[in-house]
Amino acid sequence: METKEPNITHTPTAQSSVPSDLPLRRWLFLWLLSPNQNGNHHKLIDNSISLLIVFNLIALVAEHIPAIHSQFSAWFHVFDVFSVTIFTVEYLMRLYLAPEDEEFKDAQRPRMRFALSPFALIDLIAVLPFYLQAFIPLDLRALRLIRLLRILKLFRVLVPAFHEFKKANQDRTFRQKVNALVFPSPYGGKLHLIFDHFIVFWVIVSVIAVILESVNSIHYLLNLEFIILDAIAVGIFSLEYCLRIYSCVENPGMKHALGGRFKQARSTSSMIDLMAILPFFLEFFLHHLLDLRFLRVFRLLRLLKLTRYTGATTTLTRVVSREWPVLAASAFIMLLLVIMTASLGYLFEHDAQPDKFENIPQSIYWAVITLASVGYGDISPVTPMGRLMTIILSLLGIGIFAIPAALLSSAFTDQLRIERETLKNELYEMLSDGKLDVGETEKIMTEAKRLHLSEEEVNRLIVKARRERELKEDVSVLPLHKIAATSQHAIEHYKVLISQIRQLGVMTDAAKFESVAIQNKRLTPDELALWRQIQGDVPIKP
Numbered sequence: 001m002e003t004k005e006p007n008i009t010h011t012p013t014a015q016s017s018v019p020s021d022l023p024l025r026r027w028l029f030l031w032l033l034s035p036n037q038n039g040n041h042h043k044l045i046d047n048s049i050s051l052l053i054v055f056n057l058i059a060l061v062a063e064h065i066p067a068i069h070s071q072f073s074a075w076f077h078v079f080d081v082f083s084v085t086i087f088t089v090e091y092l093m094r095l096y097l098a099p100e101d102e103e104f105k106d107a108q109r110p111r112m113r114f115a116l117s118p119f120a121l122i123d124l125i126a127v128l129p130f131y132l133q134a135f136i137p138l139d140l141r142a143l144r145l146i147r148l149l150r151i152l153k154l155f156r157v158l159v160p161a162f163h164e165f166k167k168a169n170q171d172r173t174f175r176q177k178v179n180a181l182v183f184p185s186p187y188g189g190k191l192h193l194i195f196d197h198f199i200v201f202w203v204i205v206s207v208i209a210v211i212l213e214s215v216n217s218i219h220y221l222l223n224l225e226f227i228i229l230d231a232i233a234v235g236i237f238s239l240e241y242c243l244r245i246y247s248c249v250e251n252p253g254m255k256h257a258l259g260g261r262f263k264q265a266r267s268t269s270s271m272i273d274l275m276a277i278l279p280f281f282l283e284f285f286l287h288h289l290l291d292l293r294f295l296r297v298f299r300l301l302r303l304l305k306l307t308r309y310t311g312a313t314t315t316l317t318r319v320v321s322r323e324w325p326v327l328a329a330s331a332f333i334m335l336l337l338v339i340m341t342a343s344l345g346y347l348f349e350h351d352a353q354p355d356k357f358e359n360i361p362q363s364i365y366w367a368v369i370t371l372a373s374v375g376y377g378d379i380s381p382v383t384p385m386g387r388l389m390t391i392i393l394s395l396l397g398i399g400i401f402a403i404p405a406a407l408l409s410s411a412f413t414d415q416l417r418i419e420r421e422t423l424k425n426e427l428y429e430m431l432s433d434g435k436l437d438v439g440e441t442e443k444i445m446t447e448a449k450r451l452h453l454s455e456e457e458v459n460r461l462i463v464k465a466r467r468e469r470e471l472k473e474d475v476s477v478l479p480l481h482k483i484a485a486t487s488q489h490a491i492e493h494y495k496v497l498i499s500q501i502r503q504l505g506v507m508t509d510a511a512k513f514e515s516v517a518i519q520n521k522r523l524t525p526d527e528l529a530l531w532r533q534i535q536g537d538v539p540i541k542p
Contacts, residue, residue, distance in 0.1 A: 371397030
């Protein structure tokens with residue numbers, strides 16, 4: 001089965017190479033809409049339109065709530081006008097550039113062919129109701145329903161991604177296809193990225209809903225909407241959790257039907273996924289036995305699901321693990337300082353303020369906020385010795401409490417440098433055959449995404465690794481002791497030297513060379529004989 005190799009350019013930068021002397025229509029198409037032109041604005045336009053569609057859906061839901069719509073009706077209208085303007089400009093731009101599109105340029109009437117295509121009809125439906133209401137009185141509810149069809153514009157992104165996914169997963173089982181959808185793999189393609197973005201979107205929406213739900217005035221107006229939204233989010237997260245448990249046995253190290261799934265369920269990411277949905281089911285099934293409303297706060301743990309889509313937490317974990325001895329020593333010093341400060345505070349302030357410095361454990365709170373230079377002011381010393389001690393300890397706390405932050409900052413930067421160097425070394429090994437295959441490319445892009453490297457930075461790393469490998473393969477630039485360490489390198493270097501001596505003999509005056517060498521005794525007889533043998537004047541004995 002052939003797999004399409006991801007589009008990675010092996011140039012220092014991926015800037016657009018659209019010639020400026022092209023006809024205007026051709027230049028605009030390559031610059032704005034061509035999916036095959038590197039460095040153009042095709043991805044930016046698609047992503048912006050998709051984001052605007054999502055905002056339109058959110059606005060439509062919010063507009064359905066009378067309390068919100070009545071207060072912000074003018075802003076809803078402005079946003080709708082703005083959206084229709086953008087969608088109209090996009091539709092007209094695609095209509096104008098249709099003769100340059102590979103799909104329509106061979107048709108007798110490219111623009112007519114485009115106008116009748118499914119995507120163009122969806123784009124037209126997205127804006128047409130706005131203009132029709134100026135001539136035809138439309139019911140507000142019907143207009144909202146028609147505007148809901150704007151979400152169909154997302155099919156412009158979904159359909160190509162689905163076809164790419166289907167082609168890449170031909171002759172694969174259903175479970176393997178599910179695995180490619182929910183886990184990173186060479187077979188996931190753009191559909192896997194869309195799935196990840198969909199989950200991220202619902203994580204953000206559900207967390208925002210939990211936060212807003214704590215505001216009584218908002219909760220009073222949107223109580224039903226919050227319940228429906230939470231039920232939809234839990235349904236999506238539950239389906240995702242089941243798909244991951246079902247298809248995880250396709251991953252390396254999880255081949256066993258039960259053991260592999262149990263291993264996946266015990267992983268940190270799966271535990272986070274389970275905590276994201278567990279409060280909902282516990283409250284739903286056990287509400288008649290226990291008051292579990294406090295579990296609603298734990299719905300904020302859904303935010304931890306976002307750690308799956310960033311490598312920052314992995315890097316931070318490695319940093320803490322690597323620097324743990326130093327951090328532990330710093331924490332020990334901080335603990336000693338806190339206890340000593342709390343004890344002295346109790347000693348000097350207990351008689352003057354027995355209610356605030358009642359005992360040493362209560363003084364620990366004052367010690368921490370003093371050493372951390374927070375100083376809320378709810379507890380403060382009043383005796384001269386207590387104030388003097390507070391001044392000294394505050395100055396000490398600035399340095400002591402800054403140590404862990406400085407350690408983590410420098411170690412985090414150093415860890416990123418180490419991981420990028422590791423990526424460069426892996427590139428160096430992968431380029432041993434002079435090219436990157438599909439699997440190697442996928443591995444590079446996955447690691448680059450975790451390290452927050454752009455495609456341009458990856459391309460620069462590829463070029464740098466290729467140049468360094470070429471330099472390393474060039475024996476002439478190596479020090480002599482490194483050449484001598486490898487017999488193959490020594491032989492190649494010897495052949496190069498022999499070739500250079502022959503070239504020297506061709507380029508110099510041979511008679512004058514020998515005359516100077518003999519008269520001034522610059523060469524011994526053996527060296528001169530070797531010179532003649534190399535030049536071919538005397539046959540070389542075997």
